Amino acid sequence: MTHPPTVTASAPAKLMLYGEHAVVYGAPCIVTAADLRVRASVTLRDDDRVIIRAPLLPEPFAARADDILRGADAPPGARFVVAALRACWRTATPCGLELRTQADFSHSYGLGSSSAVTVATVKALSAATGRVLDARQLFRLSYDAVLEAQEGIGSGYDVAAAVFGGTLYYVTPGDVIEPLPLGELPLVIGYSGVKASTTEWVQRAAGLRERHPALVQHIWRLMQELVDEARAALARRDWPACGRLMDINHGLLSAIGVSTARLDALIHAARAAGAHGAKLSGAGGGDCMIALADEGRHAAVAAALDGSGLPGACVVAVRTGAEGARIEA
Numbered sequence: 001m002t003h004p005p006t007v008t009a010s011a012p013a014k015l016m017l018y019g020e021h022a023v024v025y026g027a028p029c030i031v032t033a034a035d036l037r038v039r040a041s042v043t044l045r046d047d048d049r050v051i052i053r054a055p056l057l058p059e060p061f062a063a064r065a066d067d068i069l070r071g072a073d074a075p076p077g078a079r080f081v082v083a084a085l086r087a088c089w090r091t092a093t094p095c096g097l098e099l100r101t102q103a104d105f106s107h108s109y110g111l112g113s114s115s116a117v118t119v120a121t122v123k124a125l126s127a128a129t130g131r132v133l134d135a136r137q138l139f140r141l142s143y144d145a146v147l148e149a150q151e152g153i154g155s156g157y158d159v160a161a162a163v164f165g166g167t168l169y170y171v172t173p174g175d176v177i178e179p180l181p182l183g184e185l186p187l188v189i190g191y192s193g194v195k196a197s198t199t200e201w202v203q204r205a206a207g208l209r210e211r212h213p214a215l216v217q218h219i220w221r222l223m224q225e226l227v228d229e230a231r232a233a234l235a236r237r238d239w240p241a242c243g244r245l246m247d248i249n250h251g252l253l254s255a256i257g258v259s260t261a262r263l264d265a266l267i268h269a270a271r272a273a274g275a276h277g278a279k280l281s282g283a284g285g286g287d288c289m290i291a292l293a294d295e296g297r298h299a300a301v302a303a304a305l306d307g308s309g310l311p312g313a314c315v316v317a318v319r320t321g322a323e324g325a326r327i328e329a
């Protein structure tokens with residue numbers, strides 16, 4: 001008996017370098033793809049059943065393809081892949097399949113596992129069904145899926161990193177996605193030991209913006225200037241300037257209330273150990289921070305983060321500028 005082939009696609013995690021939160025309101029940001037990947041494997045079935053196995057699902061989730069398209073409820077651990085299937089099937093015929101996802105890293109880190117799994121699923125499913133998508137179409141379908149799964153919240157910068165890889169200058173909703181030819185960046189990454197909810201922290205920033213619109217608008221403007229300066233400093237590989245801009249970026253994020261004592265402790269430890277600068281990376285509330293340091297200071301900065309004494313905090317080994325979504329051999 002012959003089995004239909006399994007198609008596996010993978011997509012990288014992301015690190016927000018500069019411009020989080022402001023990017024939701026139209027300012028640019030700079031994001032890099034990290035060399036930690038999420039894989040989605042699709043095997044087509046000859047009936048109409050969809051069976052999903054994922055690390056966050058205690059047991060496989062099964063449903064009929066048509067029911068998924070019509071909006072059948074999915075458990076939280078399958079929300080993004082189900083939204084990805086729906087996004088694909090709005091313009092293609094639903095079909096039975098088995099889908100298995102795996103990640104190189106914990107979803108707790110906040111490194112974009114949800115957007116990466118969405119992109120990998122769309123890429124694997126389209127390849128399995130013989131549909132040719134260019135990178136722009138892959139971005140569009142995946143971003144639609146992420147917006148559906150996150151109730152309309154999200155700038156899409158993480159989806160762009162997962163699709164295109166490298167380091168990108170990005171403006172919502174993806175009209176500007178410019179690759180920055182930077183090679184690898186000298187970053188050290190620390191996990192705060194706390195998993196944060198992106199939607200919750202985006203909503204908190206939105207709440208502050210409603211109460212103090214003029215002030216927060218100034219902060220978004222500063223963030224826009226900062227991102228443009230950071231772009232130029234990165235291009236010159238001027239690490240001291242890049243570090244200072246990370247410090248300013250972190251100060252602006254503290255001003256809108258999204259940093260925490262843990263993130264601040266790790267950031268100060270990294271600076272004291274010789275980093276040029278450090279900031280939280282992403283929505284805040286927890287997840288990861290990044291520090292920019294000369295190679296010669298990496299061990300000292302990593303030791304300072306590991307020695308923070310914060311329960312659950314750790315260094316995450318990551319290389320930047322990773323390849324975007326691809327079909328695995």
Ligand code: MEV
Nearest residue numbers: 020021154155156282283
């Ligand atoms: C979260 O990783 C980054 C935010 O800017 C939200 C977004 O851009 O979707 C806070």
